[in-house]
Amino acid sequence: MTRREPSPPAPQQEGAADAYRPGYEIAAELILEYIAQQRLEPGARLPTEKDLADAVRMSKTVVREAVKILSALGRLSVQKGRGIYVAEPAGDLWRQSVSHFLPANLQQVDEMFEFRRFVETTTARMAAQRAVPSQVKALREAAQQSADAAERNDVRAFNQADELFHGKVGTAAANTFLSATLESVQRLQRQVSAIGLAGNSSGSLVVAAEQHLAIADAVAGGEEDRAAALMAEHIDLTQEQFQREIRHRLFPADDAPVDNRPPDAVDDHAHH
Secondary structure, three states, X not given: OXXXXXXXXXXXXXXXXXXXXXXXXXXXXXXXXXXXXXXXXXXXXXXXXXXXXXXXXXXXXXXXXXXXXXXXXXXXXXXXXXXXXXXXXOOHHHHHHHHOOOOOOHHHHHHHHHHHHHHHHHHHHXXXXXXXXXHHHHHHHHHHHHHHHHHHOOHXXXXXXXXXXXXXXXXXXXXXXXXXXXXXXXXXXXXXXHHHOOOOOOOOHHHHHHHHHHHHHHHHOOOHHHHHHHHHHHHHXXXXXXXXXXXXXXXXOOOOOOOOXXXXXXXXXXXX
């Protein structure tokens, strides 16, 4: 089998401060591309850090940081004294798609959101049907935590509250398989945030928190259609924000908008 090397990273444009991407973020993306191009399956051993650095044409120091990040995200397994391995996904259902997922690839990110929309609108509808009072209380508390974090503009705290909120929706849906699927999709989105967006927020936290509160109200009121519709809107707006931010990072000279809405309308929308 012919082995293909990943393309070298595109040079950063001078003066484009907003388009700056840390070296470790680029290296992480290139390592994932290397795994996909070489068709390395979970459990496969990667080259040494030095050889991996040569393969992705980045410095060994930067590659070491990228490996740490990918290990923390569950994409790599670093075994002391043995080497670096492609991590085993949590379940067989996700084995192929998760091991080859590229967090900065617009098409794959779109596919991830398309699937997430399907899963989360279903969980929201089922949560409105099945949530018991204790689950409604937990859901409202998680939504309020996200609102409090948004008011402080605390991105890290907001992201934690956001994951908690969506997890509580999954719990209230009372379907083990949906909850497990939702957790897997959340892990993928976490990778997009960490690698594709470098951990930055791509939208208004306040608006996202308001959407959380509205979804919690719909679930509490047993409003199935409203809960599903609000969740769909929430995921769609999140996807638009991620699209725009990733496109801006990959193509900083391309100022074309992702959609045809006026800029002031776009700025008012959120991601979580």
